[in-house]
Amino acid sequence: xAAVKTEGxxxxxxxxxxxxxxxxxxxxxxxxxxxxxxxxxxxxxxxERGEHEPSFCVLQRIVEHYKxxxxxxxxxxxxxxxNLTLLLDIRQQCAELEQLLxxxxxxxxALRVLAEKGGGAP
Numbered sequence: 001x002a003a004v005k006t007e008g009x010x011x012x013x014x015x016x017x018x019x020x021x022x023x024x025x026x027x028x029x030x031x032x033x034x035x036x037x038x039x040x041x042x043x044x045x046x047x048e049r050g051e052h053e054p055s056f057c058v059l060q061r062i063v064e065h066y067k068x069x070x071x072x073x074x075x076x077x078x079x080x081x082x083n084l085t086l087l088l089d090i091r092q093q094c095a096e097l098e099q100l101l102x103x104x105x106x107x108x109x110a111l112r113v114l115a116e117k118g119g120g121a122p
Contacts, residue, residue: 013050018073020048022066025092037061 009017023033034044039058046052054062063070068088 010050012053015053015073016048016050019062022068022072022088023048025088026066033065036065 023030026033028036030044030048031041034041037044037058038061039054043052043054043058047054059070059073063073066072072088
């Protein structure tokens with residue numbers, strides 16, 4: 001997934017774009033994200049729209065929830081952050097691949113058991 005373009009927009013709008021992008025990437029609704037962070041949904045929505053900026057404590061909880069460095073939100077339009085976004089995408093794809101490999105191993109084992117019992121292919 002490409003980095004969100006934030007050139008020429010306010011820091012609050014850039015933060016909101018970054019927050020929206022990572023929330024969507026994690027498949028969360030605003031309501032679920034707000035609940036996980038411990039804030040009102042209306043506050044979360046205002047952060048995403050760039051209408052308000054979170055306090056440092058709330059920002060820390062957001063960073064912990066999404067397991068990203070704080071720079072992900074503070075310098076979203078820099079080349080380093082573009083690389084961070086790419087690395088986060090790769091990390092997510094690796095996790096998905098690990099799940100697929102684990103499932104493939106389970107299926108392979110099941111096929112072997114069936115083959116040993118004479119009930120299927122080797």
